[in-house]
Amino acid sequence: MILMESYMCYCSVRLGVIIVSVLTIIRSLSQSLTLFIVGVKVLDPLVDLFEHDEEYKDRKWVRKYITWSEDSPESFSAVVQIMSFAHIGAAILSIWGAVKLRKWFVVPLGVFEFFYFINITFLHIVLMIMLKKQINLGLLIILTLMGCFYILFVGYNACTCVAMFQIITLVKSERYRELYGDDPFHPLAMRSSHPEDSEKPAQVLRMYDMHDTNIDEQKRLSKLGLWPRHHPPVVSVLPARAPYPQPQLKWWQQQALNTADDHPHEPSVYGNWQMRELLNGVGGDVQRKSDLNRRYAESQMYRWY
Structure with a gap:
């Protein structure tokens, strides 16, 4: 040591x-x-x-x-x-x-x-x-x-x-x-222990090679301050989210989007009138207002997305 x-x-x-x-x-x-x-x-x-x-x-x-x-x-x-x-x-x-x-x-x-x-x-x-x-x-x-x-x-x-x-x-x-050559002032890259690789000429260390996976050489160069600092890639494991948050609808817009198939209307609201009769009958104002609110809410949803 x-x-x-x-x-x-x-x-x-x-x-x-x-x-x-x-x-x-x-x-x-x-x-x-x-x-x-x-x-x-x-x-x-x-x-x-x-x-x-x-x-x-x-x-x-x-x-x-x-x-x-x-x-x-x-x-x-x-x-x-x-x-x-x-x-x-x-x-x-x-x-x-x-x-x-x-x-x-x-x-x-x-x-x-x-x-x-x-x-x-x-x-x-x-x-x-x-x-x-x-x-x-x-x-x-x-x-x-x-x-x-x-x-x-x-x-x-x-x-x-x-x-x-x-x-x-x-x-x-x-x-x-054997590892760095005969000249200590100009060390070479670490040579391989295989006989066929030892016949190849040793390459001078290149500091810009970021894909070098030789850990021992990286440790030696980091002590000398020659190894460039780089950050590891960050892989996200969170679920994908929408680029924009889902808009918050008003209560009357949410009520307008709820169709009669999903949520049947209460009989007390319309009395004994049929749906088609409400458009022209006594309860037509309520039905027309609900239809307008649903169309407005749907157009706003398309515009937000």
Whole structure:
């Protein structure tokens, strides 16, 4: 499993190793030039801090380094300069390894960053223990937070080198070459495992092919942000409806549409008159009005539909 897939959420791991290498070169050059110009006097505030602390001034490792810097400043400076230039050399090798995909060229920078991470963590803890007796609480909290963020950044840079080693190992593996070709910067489409299909030339991946059903390739491309986003087709399972809602009829229109065959008229309405007699008889007004209402309702229905 790869330790990380991107550096600072935006850069690739390959670019992240280059950034880490450049920052390392700047830091090591600054340290080397400061020690070359000022000398071991630049460590005097740190030495005074250890000398006046009751808990650490008598420790063996403290006395050893203080005595070494005071009695042999030339040798102390030479060792620090050698370590700085070795760190710079490892950063240059890492840049070359990231550009040319040489995994073993990234290992030295990862080792140097790991030991630098351990040293800066140990020094930060000791300094915070000593400074808590000399400064106020607010400043101590600020220094603690700043030191923790810097330690996390150094550890993150070391993990970036490890992730680059894993990625180069992956792209140089036989399985990756079999699937995506020998050029990791221009990966090919996944090749078939059938012998007759392997003789065909591999096609370069086309991002516009929306009918590709290769799920593994789609997952790989989606992580890289190359697979276009498309929505699945929506199939309706609801029953078909009329394009327009059925009009609501008035009560007199609904009554007019009800013919005599479906709903026989009540004898009390027309008395003893026959249907044909009502048109010309006493009840003719009622029948004619009902007939007009039915015709109007039927014409309205045709117009609505």
